[in-house]
Amino acid sequence: MLTIEWDDVTIKDFQTTLLNWFDQEGRDLPWRHDHDPYHVWVSEIMLQQTQVQTVIPYYQRFMDWFPTVTALANAPEERLLKAWQGLGYYSRVRNMQRCARQLLADYDGQWPQTAAELTQLTGIGPYTAGAIASIAFNQPVPAVDGNAYRVFSRLLKIDADIAKPQTRKLFEQVIARIIPRERPGDFNQAIMDLGSSYMTARQPDSAHSPVRRFNQAYLDGDELQYPVKTKKPRPKPVAYVAVLARMGEQWLMTQRPSNGMLANLWTVPLIKLDDLDLENPRDFDELRAAITARFKHDSRLDVQVNQLDLRAVTHTFTHQKWTIQLVAATVTPADLAYFAGQSVAPSALAQLPIPKVQAKIFDRAGIEL
Known part of the structure; x- marks a missing residue:
């Protein structure tokens, strides 16, 4: 429910105030140096689920490796995943390549210019479509992300639950x-900058915000109550054992299936503890015997x-x-024909696309890439 309404004069005043501030204080980001829809x-x-400062070097490398839609469409998957390594949610970059190929095949490499048309492309939802249409093609459409929810829920005291799809x-x-x-x-873009500076989630600085006089929740003293969002269920706990297995001087690495979590990325052998059917998971002798049997059965390795x-x-x-x-595991040298992966020299580990969880495993074990 909206507790206040803005008239046309207030809207014009807000637009002018916000854009004047953006002209003076807007962030200088590499993708803002032009209005290219690809950029x-x-x-x-990249900015989905990731902080701006983290994204900047990834963006710069990505543009160096894949400077055009055509380059992205034709990129080998391993190089694509390597470019994304550390950002997580790898389905994003896979969908980007599908989108690039769709642009070449169905649009002659030309970007649609309206938000409605952009949402027909693989991996582009309402927010991204709004951002591209407004920034690249000057279309007056909103780009509703977490910043927009937070800013406008506080400005206008909108108490609709942003966890519900219909609230968008x-x-x-x-x-x-x-x-x-x-x-x-x-x-x-000014709303994005406002939401990441003066109107942050936990420690807003609305007293110094350029739009403080429009911020009804701040004026009423209850801005931390906005936006309204029901809590997500806690992530389900899953126990694994990671086997740091060496055959001679080389490490055994497995490639994840092409579907599901961490698809096509490389890890050391990971085994769910539940799959080992242990009577006492804390008993290492029992765990050792189960892992040994699993390698022998699945890969014919001792x-x-x-x-x-x-x-x-x-x-x-x-x-x-x-x-x-x-x-840790020492593997008797043997044919790896039945092993779902390959042996990798220590110097070549850094060339494999690995997920963040695998980087944590290497770091904990003191293995440098």
């Missing part, structure tokens, strides 16, 4: 009335498993929290 798109996909429509309708027809892209005095690695995904016990 806008790559940056917006409400915010889009509200912002569509406020966004200017001139400079809509700058307006959307291994000697040894305990490591290392803390478990933990890693949280959206719906799961992994706790990973590390063990």
